[in-house]
Amino acid sequence: MRPRHTRHSRRRGLVAAAATLAALCTGQTLNAVPASAAPQAPRPATAVRTAEDHAARVLATSLADPAWRARLRRAALASDEVDVTALARRAPASLKAALVADDRRIATAKGLDTGVGSLLRLRLGDASMRTALTSGAAPWVAAATADESTATLTAYDSRGRAHTLDARTAPAHPVYVVDIDGSKALDAGLDVLNKELERYGVPSADPGPARASANRTTAAASGGGFWTTRISAVELSDDEEPWFKGAAEIYTLVTGFGQDGKVRVDPVDMPYLDYDGTIYRPNQILVNWSSYKYNLADAVMMEDDGGTNYRDLAKAIAAALLTVTDQGAYIPLVNAVLDAVPDKWWTDDPDYVDSWYTLARSDNGTRHGARGNGWMTVEPYYVQEF
Known part of the structure; x- marks a missing residue:
């Protein structure tokens, strides 16, 4: 079975963290990404x-x-x-x-x-x-x-x-x-998402091979390696799915503050995470801490069910995140990402799977998602210089 996720209750289980973020957002008006630029019908x-x-x-x-x-x-x-x-x-x-x-x-x-x-x-x-x-x-x-x-x-x-x-x-x-x-569409879509976020002023790392190349460049420039958070195991909840559905297409948006103090979003493709009720052991790097100012980041896991417009998604996320400024302490960004997506999108796509608030660089063990729809076992992992 592929993961099944109810979109209409996406904020369930997230109320406590919402209050924290709401108090810290500036709410300033954007010129580059007008809030009125939400996608029009047909969806x-x-x-x-x-x-x-x-x-x-x-x-x-x-x-x-x-x-x-x-x-x-x-x-x-x-x-x-x-x-x-x-x-x-x-x-x-x-x-x-x-x-x-x-x-x-x-x-x-x-x-x-x-x-x-x-x-x-x-x-x-x-x-x-x-x-x-x-x-x-x-x-x-x-x-x-x-x-x-x-x-x-x-x-x-x-x-x-x-x-x-x-x-x-x-x-x-x-x-x-x-x-x-789905795999082909998601791969192309995350590339579009990365480029569009950069265009709107939200730093973003390429989710594919170019990201690994950038990581190697970072290590070489610093004269050493860098710390990451690696996923050693992950599982999503087991829910009944229609017979006509194929494998899921899962990706995660890692968010936090970059070294320049600006909010950044790093899309991470998870092509192996096809079915719910199955434990996967990918040893996949989720967070490259050399890209972040603080030792904390958030992760929002999503599923592309087919109808995601990645250009519109990038525009919506940028419009929300560019209103959040660095206050000198870490601010959770999960709700900003979720609230960026227009409500009408949640009746179709993309699916909100789960979210992980304040992942720490030192985390070593199993972290359950805030929504209770999945868990990940993570560990610090040092990437050596070549």
């Missing part, structure tokens, strides 16, 4: 769902072609996920054009450059359907809606007819699920 998640649903309907009707249906069946049985846009290069031109257009709509809705490539993916809804699909049953096609609380799911057959399915119980009839490549 990113809605736009992504619309594109996925259109792709599902187009793919369903395309299955009337026996040769194409057989090719797609072989691909779905051979792989956990199929890049249908790429596979459709050998399909009728109209199908390829429709999928390419939906891919572009999804990239735009998520604030990604169209150069990210195809994001649409197709997979068999549940392993229990393999036998029926192998036996030649004509599959239906459904879109992986971002609404985890849905009770039903709509699937389409090759004649364009809609079938209502139970979202909690996998049907006996084989169903292809159209979704996006």
Whole structure:
């Protein structure tokens, strides 16, 4: 099962820390990032769902072609996920054009450059359907809606007819699920988030390989290594999930005050954290303390359920964090990050998973999240100079 997180109660369990932050925020007006610049309708998640649903309907009707249906069946049985846009290069031109257009709509809705490539993916809804699909049953096609609380799911057959399915119980009839490549989208999205935060004046470290390179540069410049906080184990709560959902895409926003006294945000991708109820032992660096003024930082863990627009997310976070100034003592920033996201986003994406207030450089042991939805075992780790 993938992690399931209720968005509407995101502040539950965080009340005590909220009072601390509220008393310390300056509330000054920003020129670079106006508060009125919140994203307008349609919401990113809605736009992504619309594109996925259109792709599902187009793919369903395309299955009337026996040769194409057989090719797609072989691909779905051979792989956990199929890049249908790429596979459709050998399909009728109209199908390829429709999928390419939906891919572009999804990239735009998520604030990604169209150069990210195809994001649409197709997979068999549940392993229990393999036998029926192998036996030649004509599959239906459904879109992986971002609404985890849905009770039903709509699937389409090759004649364009809609079938209502139970979202909690996998049907006996084989169903292809159209979704996006979450890992690819998140990787590109965190790169956009990093660049946009920097553009708005919030220092941010690259979440990918460039971050490791920057860390090595820091160590070399200081003539030695640097202290970090490393995750030795992590687990999220075990909650029931719809059968049509794939693996989660988890990332963490580490926040604190940089060496210059300005608030900074460092996105950390956690590509291994796919399923709840599973203990992962990544030995992943979460905080690079050489980037921070104080020996304290906060961490907000999020899940991209498909509809996050990373440009809008960066704008909202920057608008909130740039109002917080260094008072000469550490200020918790978790609530500032959560309050930055417009309320209407929490009915879709991104998901708030959990948060860790005042992680200390000296922390060595298990820390439970403020929301009670997960725990991490952390330890100080010194990165040696090369």
